[in-house]
Amino acid sequence: MVQMFDPLSVAFSEDPYGFYRELRDADEPVFFEAQNMWMLSRYDDVSQIATNANMVRSLKGICSEGELKQNQKSANWHDMPYHERVVQFSLLDSDGDIHRRLRKQVFGYFTGRAVANLEPMVRAYVKGLLADLKHRDSFDFIADFAAHIPGYVIGHLLGASAEDCPQLRLWSEQVVQFFDVDRSAVKKELAETATREFYHYLADLKRKRQCAPSDDLISHMIADEAEGRYSEDEFISTCMLILMAGHGSTIDVLGSGMHTLINSEIAQSELRDAPSKLPLAIQEMFRFEPPLPFFHRHALEDVHVHGRDFPKGTTFGLLYGAANRDPRQFSDADAFQIGRQPNRHLAFGQGAHLCLGNHLARLNMKVIFETLLSQYSSFEQVDDHVQYKPGLSVRGPKVLNIRCIS
Numbered sequence: 001m002v003q004m005f006d007p008l009s010v011a012f013s014e015d016p017y018g019f020y021r022e023l024r025d026a027d028e029p030v031f032f033e034a035q036n037m038w039m040l041s042r043y044d045d046v047s048q049i050a051t052n053a054n055m056v057r058s059l060k061g062i063c064s065e066g067e068l069k070q071n072q073k074s075a076n077w078h079d080m081p082y083h084e085r086v087v088q089f090s091l092l093d094s095d096g097d098i099h100r101r102l103r104k105q106v107f108g109y110f111t112g113r114a115v116a117n118l119e120p121m122v123r124a125y126v127k128g129l130l131a132d133l134k135h136r137d138s139f140d141f142i143a144d145f146a147a148h149i150p151g152y153v154i155g156h157l158l159g160a161s162a163e164d165c166p167q168l169r170l171w172s173e174q175v176v177q178f179f180d181v182d183r184s185a186v187k188k189e190l191a192e193t194a195t196r197e198f199y200h201y202l203a204d205l206k207r208k209r210q211c212a213p214s215d216d217l218i219s220h221m222i223a224d225e226a227e228g229r230y231s232e233d234e235f236i237s238t239c240m241l242i243l244m245a246g247h248g249s250t251i252d253v254l255g256s257g258m259h260t261l262i263n264s265e266i267a268q269s270e271l272r273d274a275p276s277k278l279p280l281a282i283q284e285m286f287r288f289e290p291p292l293p294f295f296h297r298h299a300l301e302d303v304h305v306h307g308r309d310f311p312k313g314t315t316f317g318l319l320y321g322a323a324n325r326d327p328r329q330f331s332d333a334d335a336f337q338i339g340r341q342p343n344r345h346l347a348f349g350q351g352a353h354l355c356l357g358n359h360l361a362r363l364n365m366k367v368i369f370e371t372l373l374s375q376y377s378s379f380e381q382v383d384d385h386v387q388y389k390p391g392l393s394v395r396g397p398k399v400l401n402i403r404c405i406s
Helices: 010-014 016-025 043-050 065-074 081-086 096-110 112-116 119-133 141-158 162-179 185-211 217-226 232-262 265-273 275-288 358-375
Strands: 030-032 037-040 294-299 303-305 308-310 315-319 378-381 401-405
Touching: 010 016, 037 043, 043 294, 043 303, 043 315, 081 185, 081 232, 096 112, 096 217, 096 232, 112 358, 119 141, 119 358, 141 162, 141 217, 141 232, 141 358, 162 185, 162 232, 185 217, 185 232, 217 232, 232 265, 232 275, 232 358, 232 378, 265 275, 265 358, 265 378, 275 358
Parallel strands: 037 315
Antiparallel strands: 030 037, 294 315, 303 308, 378 401
């Protein structure tokens, strides 16, 4: 079982769900030696750990300083000064009071009500992109369309210029790729370089907003920092995380969502006839192909899960992608059903680390698919085969060449 579970293999990227099924069917959690963690794949087990306040992202409450340094070195996260300052420490990888404080400062900008105010801007941008593509017989849905939207929207929210958004996306991808299983020297250098350049860009943007405040998130964060709610590194780290977290994951779920729709003419037809079902369909896209299928937790206390006792210090891999296809939780779990209710999927996580940008991601999806379904009668896949990204932490097509039929 462990030998078969290779997230970097072609077989896994082609179809991880067969591997996930084997993990769910095992009598107990499976130890994944490459990551030194126990993999949880059943819905109830993943939910149990994700919602437990004593299951944390950081090892700081578990290990001594010496042990932390050793763990950092064994994971090849050492000798990365910028990465260590603003990536390895962040809202995402903090817990307890620090996490609550950092999350509280930006939470109000990501509520459903606040995000709804962005809809006219998102809608206008999406229509403009599609207008530029109308003359083409086919296009890559990922590179030519989906990849432009999350960065533009988040950049607008934060206060970055539209011209800078392609570079922000590139930096984000170069930083995020180092979170996965493959942490080679080349990828390490790429991640550190991108982090350093990203850091200086945000520091410069902050200086500009200090001189000329605007009605954007970074200007409001500057006011919060002046009142002592952020340190310098916390400020930059939070801005960077907001830009990184929504980029790749939204692009990936847009790609997998479109790919799924292309392979379901019935779903396409049903959504055109009943647009009110789109919010349910979007939730099902997240369940069916979660863009962030894996996260981890460390145990601050002994815990009993999946019929076995685990000691304090155990690391668990939470396989959201596997949990979202668990037949114990979802009927006909491997089927894409646009009207699925209830649909308590785990694509946005659970507990203290519930995805901050879940409302924004769903707004982007709603506007994009509403626009596409209203403008076109059908979508066709140009290539015979669609290759998905390798790795444990991401799920989405690399390229999706499509033809839109008016």
